[in-house]
Amino acid sequence: MRLHRNLCFSVIDGLTLIFNEGKYADKVIQQLLKRDKRWGARDRAFVAETTYDIVRWKRLYAEIAEVKEPFNRDNLWRMFAVWATLKGIKLPDWKYFEKTPTRKIKGRFDEFSKIRKFRESIPDWIDNVGLEELGEEKWTKEIAMQNEQADVILRTNTLKTTKEKLQNILFDQGIETEPIKGYNSALKLVERANVFVTDAFKNGFFEVQDASSQLVADFLDVKPGMKVVDTCAGAGGKTLHIASLMENKGQIVAMDIYESKLKKLKVRARRNGVHNVELKVIDSTKPIKKLYNKADRVLIDAPCSGLGVLRRNPDAKWKLEPEFLDRIRETQQEVLQQYSKMVKPNGKLVYATCSVLPSENQNQVEAFLKSEAGTNFSLVKDKKVLAHTSGFDGFYMALLERKG
Numbered sequence: 001m002r003l004h005r006n007l008c009f010s011v012i013d014g015l016t017l018i019f020n021e022g023k024y025a026d027k028v029i030q031q032l033l034k035r036d037k038r039w040g041a042r043d044r045a046f047v048a049e050t051t052y053d054i055v056r057w058k059r060l061y062a063e064i065a066e067v068k069e070p071f072n073r074d075n076l077w078r079m080f081a082v083w084a085t086l087k088g089i090k091l092p093d094w095k096y097f098e099k100t101p102t103r104k105i106k107g108r109f110d111e112f113s114k115i116r117k118f119r120e121s122i123p124d125w126i127d128n129v130g131l132e133e134l135g136e137e138k139w140t141k142e143i144a145m146q147n148e149q150a151d152v153i154l155r156t157n158t159l160k161t162t163k164e165k166l167q168n169i170l171f172d173q174g175i176e177t178e179p180i181k182g183y184n185s186a187l188k189l190v191e192r193a194n195v196f197v198t199d200a201f202k203n204g205f206f207e208v209q210d211a212s213s214q215l216v217a218d219f220l221d222v223k224p225g226m227k228v229v230d231t232c233a234g235a236g237g238k239t240l241h242i243a244s245l246m247e248n249k250g251q252i253v254a255m256d257i258y259e260s261k262l263k264k265l266k267v268r269a270r271r272n273g274v275h276n277v278e279l280k281v282i283d284s285t286k287p288i289k290k291l292y293n294k295a296d297r298v299l300i301d302a303p304c305s306g307l308g309v310l311r312r313n314p315d316a317k318w319k320l321e322p323e324f325l326d327r328i329r330e331t332q333q334e335v336l337q338q339y340s341k342m343v344k345p346n347g348k349l350v351y352a353t354c355s356v357l358p359s360e361n362q363n364q365v366e367a368f369l370k371s372e373a374g375t376n377f378s379l380v381k382d383k384k385v386l387a388h389t390s391g392f393d394g395f396y397m398a399l400l401e402r403k404g
């Protein structure tokens with residue numbers, strides 16, 4: 001591979017914004033990709049993947065390059081040189097790469113690779129939490145998998161097409177996919193491609209959604225005609241899936257504390273041909289209380305640490321803080337306590353997160369079941385999805401039933 005100056009400069013600019021100005025990697029990369037209309041698919045992939053790689057391996061590369069935060073541009077070029085050297089890419093004779101100690105880089109890589117927190121490039125505190133909660137063996141495998149690049153997975157919108165038809169439509173547009181055993185609506189891209197520019201996407205035939213995330217709506221056991229409340233709907237990944245399982249019949253109330261997220265859901269619902277969703281911003285306890293004892297199904301796709309989806313959001317490793325984790329655990333129990341009241345007798349509730357930590361998952365459900373609000377509920381089943389055993393995102397989901 002030959003390095004192109006303007007692409008490498010874009011990566012360095014992006015890293016400056018992400019590391020020094022606290023910007024989100026996905027947003028920064030979106031902006032970078034708009035820089036030069038002449039860039040082809042390969043150039044764009046280089047900018048996106050290199051930036052993500054250096055974000056993912058920040059701690060390891062900084063140790064090897066012997067640089068400390070806040071990184072100046074020279075520091076970032078040194079980290080870039082580490083990235084290129086470890087990838088076996090020949091460095092051009094640009095001034096930024098003068099005196100790059102290639103052999104020393106490889107030696108330091110071998111040395112640091114012996115210690116998990118360096119090898120997997122994670123803050124000490126995350127390594128400690130993972131170890132404490134999952135144990136040495138599971139955590140070592142899980143965090144290694146969380147550093148792999150995730151596959152692109154689509155969810156067929158069965159309101160508009162079938163999985164087989166979608167596969168053919170995409171094939172005709174040059175995109176090869178394969179079904180995934182055990183995941184009803186999922187198709188995996190054989191090679192990465194920008195699926196958002198396809199007519200199939202614009203026509204609402206699919207959404208991009210990880211395979212583990214696709215298990216949640218199935219778990220909720222919805223039927224056409226039901227009243228379903230999606231309490232933490234966000235931009236509606238699961239709401240749209242629920243709507244397709246309900247064949248657009250019945251009612252879905254999609255709620256969130258952020259109106260901006262629900263606005264995105266509105267756009268997506270239109271594209272998906274979903275007609276049975278009502279949006280409600282949670283700006284007080286009122287909208288929740290109005291729905292007490294009314295819902296056949298309630299989904300709590302709770303806010304969480306995101307420690308199951310680091311493959312997609314590698315910068316979360318650097319943005320997460322122990323205090324946030326403590327606060328979010330409290331919120332998780334609060335939403336379970338409050339939102340469970342919307343379930344009607346004999347109705348069902350799913351509590352889900354995209355975390356692999358038991359303290360955000362089964363421990364929350366256990367605490368809820370032991371509390372007063374939980375006495376009416378029993379656990380039907382739960383599923384702990386780890387990335388290293390499933391090959392997809394880390395997730396947790398529990399199905400609870402309210403007694404009659």
Ligand SMILES: C[S@@+](CC[C@H](N)C(=O)[O-])C[C@H]1O[C@@H](n2cnc3c(N)ncnc32)[C@H](O)[C@@H]1O
Nearest residue numbers: 231232233234235236237238256257301302303
């Ligand atoms: C895991 S995300 C939801 C993802 C979404 N369900 C999907 O499938 O695309 C959690 C959501 O909970 C929302 N949230 C945070 N605190 C909340 C609260 N107290 N009540 C309701 N929603 C909340 C966040 O804004 C965020 O959109």
